[in-house]
Amino acid sequence: MLNNFFSKMFKEKEAPPGEVAKKRLQFALVYDKLEVSDEMLQNLQNDIVDVLSKYFEIDKASLRLDITRQEDLSALVLNTPIIAAKKRGQAPK
Amino acid sequence: MEGKIIVITSGKGGVGKTTATAALGAAIALEGKRVAVVDMDIGLRNLDVVMGLENRIVFNVVDLAKGRCKVRQASIKDRRIENLFLIPASQSDNKTALSTDDMVRLCKKLRQEFDVVLIDCPAGIEQGFENSVIGADEAVVVCTPEVSAVRDADRIIGLLYARSITPKLIVNRIVPRLVASGDMLSHKDVVDVLSIELIGLVCMDDFVITSTNTGTPIVLDRDSRAGQAFRRIAARLLGNTEIPIVDPLEDLKGFWNRISSKIGLRKT
Numbered sequence: 001m002l003n004n005f006f007s008k009m010f011k012e013k014e015a016p017p018g019e020v021a022k023k024r025l026q027f028a029l030v031y032d033k034l035e036v037s038d039e040m041l042q043n044l045q046n047d048i049v050d051v052l053s054k055y056f057e058i059d060k061a062s063l064r065l066d067i068t069r070q071e072d073l074s075a076l077v078l079n080t081p082i083i084a085a086k087k088r089g090q091a092p093k
Numbered sequence: 094m095e096g097k098i099i100v101i102t103s104g105k106g107g108v109g110k111t112t113a114t115a116a117l118g119a120a121i122a123l124e125g126k127r128v129a130v131v132d133m134d135i136g137l138r139n140l141d142v143v144m145g146l147e148n149r150i151v152f153n154v155v156d157l158a159k160g161r162c163k164v165r166q167a168s169i170k171d172r173r174i175e176n177l178f179l180i181p182a183s184q185s186d187n188k189t190a191l192s193t194d195d196m197v198r199l200c201k202k203l204r205q206e207f208d209v210v211l212i213d214c215p216a217g218i219e220q221g222f223e224n225s226v227i228g229a230d231e232a233v234v235v236c237t238p239e240v241s242a243v244r245d246a247d248r249i250i251g252l253l254y255a256r257s258i259t260p261k262l263i264v265n266r267i268v269p270r271l272v273a274s275g276d277m278l279s280h281k282d283v284v285d286v287l288s289i290e291l292i293g294l295v296c297m298d299d300f301v302i303t304s305t306n307t308g309t310p311i312v313l314d315r316d317s318r319a320g321q322a323f324r325r326i327a328a329r330l331l332g333n334t335e336i337p338i339v340d341p342l343e344d345l346k347g348f349w350n351r352i353s354s355k356i357g358l359r360k361t
Contacts, residue, residue: 016274016275016276017275017276017277018271018272018275018276018277018278018279018282019275021239021240021277021278021282022278022282022285022286024240025240025243025244025278025286026286028240028244029244029247029286032244032247032248
């Protein structure tokens with residue numbers, strides 16, 4: 001008891017465990033919501049390929065779609081080599 | 094008039110769903126409603142022992158849903174509380190014994206026989222959860238002030254919203270002393286993180302252990318803080334919104350708090 005009292009008096013102020021819990025939870029929940037299933041990512045990639053193919057000749061095999069996460073933001077990164085732009089008028093309506 | 098169906102859920106196991114279901118069922122019945130509590134934890138039934146009705150089981154919820162018996166035959170009358178009935182889970186089947194179609198039919202039947210039906214949802218987000226939620230009009234999410242329980246509650250809340258149910262929150266097993274010292278998440282933290290409507294706060298209470306051990310309703314005990322908290326929650330569920338939600342820390346704000354906040358041990 002007394003020990004506890006002194007350690008509380010002299011120790012550097014740490015965030016209390018309750019507060020730590022809240023912060024960790026808030027982060028965890030944000031990350032949980034950003035989680036994307038592989039199936040969804042694959043469907044998205046197929047759709048993007050379809051759209052891009054209207055305007056460009058692309059190398060479908062080497063297209064890569066990733067979700068990257070930095071501290072507090074996440075980004076969708078698409079990498080694809082473009083072989084050629086389709087001529088105007090060739091693009092379907 | 095048709096009764097309403099309320100599912101008691103949480104995601105995580107062991108946060109007090111079954112205790113809450115038994116207590117709320119008893120409290121709502123004491124308010125004069127005809128109540129059924131339904132144990133949907135098929136294969137792992139427990140609501141019957143908590144309510145002290147374990148040796149009266151003849152038919153169960155699977156029998157009822159499959160049409161092998163009538164609602165009256167599957168409903169076990171409580172020993173003490175008038176108008177309170179238990180529909181127990183089956184112990185021999187597993188959670189895939191029932192389909193959502195079975196449950197829709199069952200809920201329709203129960204609505205005609207009872208004013209309020211409380212469904213004790215199993216832990217998890219699988220078939221048992223789907224079955225418990227499919228026929229529900231309202232949902233109560235039970236959560237303890239722990240990171241694991243809050244995270245799972247958040248997931249469950251998302252799944253309930255996806256089914257157009259706006260759940261209400263019970264924060265269970267609060268230890269005011271630990272909240273005051275900053276060691277435990279406060280109910281405000283939990284509400285902040287989950288951002289849903291709060292319907293009640295229940296403190297950690299030794300009476301829960303003793304009443305579970307003896308299979309007697311905690312709400313009949315006037316000295317039990319948890320029991321009385323559940324009675325207030327029951328009244329709120331029935332639409333009595335004037336009853337204020339008391340901060341469990343209020344009781345602590347006595348002599349010691351004032352002293353310790355003066356000397357800087359505690360943040361006020």
